[in-house]
Each structure stands twice: as C-alpha cells, then as structure tokens.
Amino acid sequence: MPSIQTSTIALQPGGPVVRRPRCNDTAFVDLLAAYRDSGGLARSSDLPFLLRGDARRHTRTIAALVDGGQVVHLEWGDACWLPLFQFCRPGLKTLPELPRVMGALAPALDSWGMALWFSRPSAWLAGARPADLAATNGVRVVQAAMADGLAFAS
Numbered sequence: 001m002p003s004i005q006t007s008t009i010a011l012q013p014g015g016p017v018v019r020r021p022r023c024n025d026t027a028f029v030d031l032l033a034a035y036r037d038s039g040g041l042a043r044s045s046d047l048p049f050l051l052r053g054d055a056r057r058h059t060r061t062i063a064a065l066v067d068g069g070q071v072v073h074l075e076w077g078d079a080c081w082l083p084l085f086q087f088c089r090p091g092l093k094t095l096p097e098l099p100r101v102m103g104a105l106a107p108a109l110d111s112w113g114m115a116l117w118f119s120r121p122s123a124w125l126a127g128a129r130p131a132d133l134a135a136t137n138g139v140r141v142v143q144a145a146m147a148d149g150l151a152f153a154s
Contacts, residue, residue, distance in 0.1 A: 028076045034119035038131040039084030044073070047082060047092075061092050069106065070099065074115045083118060085131040097138030101130070104145040108152035117148070124148065 035041050042050055044062050065071045066080055071094060073082045086094050105114055118131040124144035125133055134141050 031074075031115060031119060034129075035083050035085070035131060038119075038129070038134075041081045041083055044080040044082055050084075065092070065094070069102065070094065072098075072102070072111075072114050072118055074111045083115065083131060085118070085134055088135075095134050095138060097134065097142050100142045101134075101138075101145040104142070104149035105152075108149060117145075122148075 032041055044066060047062055062071075062082075066073050066082075071082055072086055073080050075081075086098055088095060102114065105117060109117060118134070119129060121127045121129055122144050124147050125140060130141045130144060
C-alpha cells in the first residue's frame with residue numbers, strides 16, 4: 001500500500017506511525033488508493049447517486065451525518081469525501097459499531113486522522129485495516145479503537 005506523505009508525527013499506538021498528512025495531491029491520491037479495496041472514497045455530492053432512493057433526501061442526510069460527526073469524512077479539493085466502507089447498502093445506514101469507534105478516537109484525531117486510522121494496518125487487528133474489518137468484525141475494530149484511543153490520550 002502506498003504511504004501518504006506526511007510531516008510531523010502525531011500518533012503511533014497499535015500500528016505504524018500515524019502522521020499528519022501534508023495537504024498535497026499526492027497525499028490525497030495515496031488515501032484514495034488505501035481505500036480502494038474497502039469500497040473507495042466518494043464525494044458527498046456524488047454519494048446520493050451511488051445509493052438507491054431519493055437523492056434530495058440523501059443529500060440532506062449526508063450533510064447531517066457529516067455535520068454531526070457521525071461518519072468518517074475528510075475535506076479535500078473543495079469537496080467532502082467519505083469512505084464507502086462505513087455504509088450498509090442500499091441506503092445511508094452506517095455500520096452499527098461506527099459510533100463507538102469514532103467516539104473512542106474523536107478526542108485525539110481530526111477528520112483526516114480518522115480517515116488515516118481506518119485505512120492503515122493495525123497491530124490490534126493482526127495487521128488488518130479497520131476499514132476492511134468494520135463490516136464483518138466491528139467488535140474487534142471497536143476494541144482496536146479503544147486501545148488506540150487510550151494510548152493516544154496518554
């Protein structure tokens with residue numbers, strides 16, 4: 001998996017060093033590649049068209065989920081991007097364990113940091129990426145997030 005170009009070290013527990021990404025095209029392209037196997041990333045404006053149902057209702061729902069910090073997202077190129085692994089299709093229902101994972105990590109990670117955490121192999125998950133296990137083994141992902149969240153806080 002390509003590495004994301006980074007600047008200062010931010011966090012390290014449970015896996016490779018998580019660093020603050022540089023705001024450049026290479027960093028974003030690397031993140032796109034990192035999410036490819038788990039469904040990819042989509043712009044919030046494109047998400048309603050990828051999901052079934054009323055696009056206007058989905059657009060309002062996506063905005064509410066992002067504004068409420070209920071979904072993994074990041075800002076890049078004047079757009080809000082969301083990893084698709086977190087949605088149960090069809091529709092916009094999020095994975096049941098996602099709020100617990102985000103709650104454990106939110107005190108230490110911003111939106112880019114959260115997106116990086118889900119895309120990186122974790123020692124707590126035997127080298128698997130949280131995004132790859134979130135749908136099938138959400139409890140383990142919650143445990144990894146809680147362990148990392150505690151480590152980040154200390």
